[in-house]
Amino acid sequence: MKTIEDLKRLREQVQTxxxxxxxxxxxIIVGMGTCxxxxxxxxxxxxxxxxxxxxxxxxxxxxxxxxxxVCEKEVLIDVVLPGQPRITYGRVTATDIPKIIVEHVIxxxxxxELVVGKITE
Amino acid sequence: xxxxxxxxxxxxxxxxxxxxxKVLLDIVEDMSEMDTLLIRVIDNGQGMDDxxxxxxxxxxxxxRTTRRVGLGLPLIDMSTKRCAGYLTIVSTPGSGAVVEALxxxxxxDRPPLGNIVETVKSIIIAHPELNFSYSHTVEKNVFxxxxxxxxxxxxNISLTQPDVLIWLHEYLTQxxxxxxxxxxxxxxxxxxxN
Numbered sequence: 669m670k671t672i673e674d675l676k677r678l679r680e681q682v683q684t685x686x687x688x689x690x691x692x693x694x695x696i697i698v699g700m701g702t703c704x705x706x707x708x709x710x711x712x713x714x715x716x717x718x719x720x721x722x723x724x725x726x727x728x729x730x731x732x733x734x735x736x737x738v739c740e741k742e743v744l745i746d747v748v749l750p751g752q753p754r755i756t757y758g759r760v761t762a763t764d765i766p767k768i769i770v771e772h773v774i775x776x777x778x779x780x781e782l783v784v785g786k787i788t789e
Numbered sequence: 790x791x792x793x794x795x796x797x798x799x800x801x802x803x804x805x806x807x808x809x810x811k812v813l814l815d816i817v818e819d820m821s822e823m824d825t826l827l828i829r830v831i832d833n834g835q836g837m838d839d840x841x842x843x844x845x846x847x848x849x850x851x852x853r854t855t856r857r858v859g860l861g862l863p864l865i866d867m868s869t870k871r872c873a874g875y876l877t878i879v880s881t882p883g884s885g886a887v888v889e890a891l892x893x894x895x896x897x898d899r900p901p902l903g904n905i906v907e908t909v910k911s912i913i914i915a916h917p918e919l920n921f922s923y924s925h926t927v928e929k930n931v932f933x934x935x936x937x938x939x940x941x942x943x944x945n946i947s948l949t950q951p952d953v954l955i956w957l958h959e960y961l962t963q964x965x966x967x968x969x970x971x972x973x974x975x976x977x978x979x980x981x982x983n
Contacts, residue, residue, distance in 0.1 A: 669963055670956055672942070674960075675939065675942050675943070675953070679944070679946060682953070683944075698915070702802075702864070705802075710904075711907075713907070713915070714907045714910075714911075717949070720951060721955050728949055729949060730914055730915055731916075732915035
């Protein structure tokens with residue numbers, strides 16, 4: 669049985685291994701309006717969190733946003749790597765997530781066939 | 790939507806879009822006396838006037854500017870009504886809103902609660918700054934937690950740190966299972982689209 673005490677112990681362990689991070693954090697943003705949720709955004713979110721845990725990615729932040737108006741292309745996820753344009757992927761399913769995480773988030777190569785938009789900031 | 794927990798995710802997202810930094814989610818399942826399942830979401834967002842409260846269950850009224858149709862609340866309203874229940878929204882401008890969805894627990898048409906663990910996990914992780922509290926009662930069993938308790942323990946460690954993610958998943962799963970005395974009454978589909 670996991671308890672809050674376990675989390676406190678975990679914190680101590682993690683802190684001793686902690687390297688400097690956060691500042692150069694990568695971001696994944698999942699569209700979670702009614703349209704996104706109905707299209708399976710929660711399953712996509714779960715798949716992302718599973719990959720982060722499995723591949724032990726220490727520098728990825730996961731956020732969610734509401735509807736951005738292209739509901740027909742849900743589930744939408746955005747990947748933002750520091751210093752690079754924001755890439756929007758559309759019609760994403762949980763099975764696409766390992767590919768996006770490995771190729772884009774880890775290796776930095778955009779998964780072109782799933783891209784629906786790009787925002788240069 | 791096939792699971793009530795997906796509607797819950799939608800309600801919480803509404804609250805956040807209304808500018809809330811504090812959201813309370815209560816789920817109360819009473820299978821014996823009242824035979825009801827109640828979902829209550831209380832937020833401290835911008836709120837709505839009475840007129841708007843009446844109107845939001847109309848699919849052609851929405852606050853969003855990206856299109857003119859909003860389906861979140863109408864879908865919940867519809868699902869409660871077909872299960873001998875109701876949806877109520879009480880709000881005053883400037884002081885948040887209370888949304889309650891009530892279902893007859895044993896109703897044939899009541900969707901399963903579904904994967905509430907993934908719903909709560911998504912909310913906590915994607916909004917670490919949100920003061921989110923989750924309380925779930927099944928008969929006499931109660932589980933409750935607040936995001937702040939976790940973030941205070943973690944300090945500068947992120948909720949997406951891999952070991953923390955695994956802990957959170959197991960912590961929620963085990964506590965929710967305990968609510969049902971480890972029986973899988975919890976139901977629901979694995980994948981919304983298949």
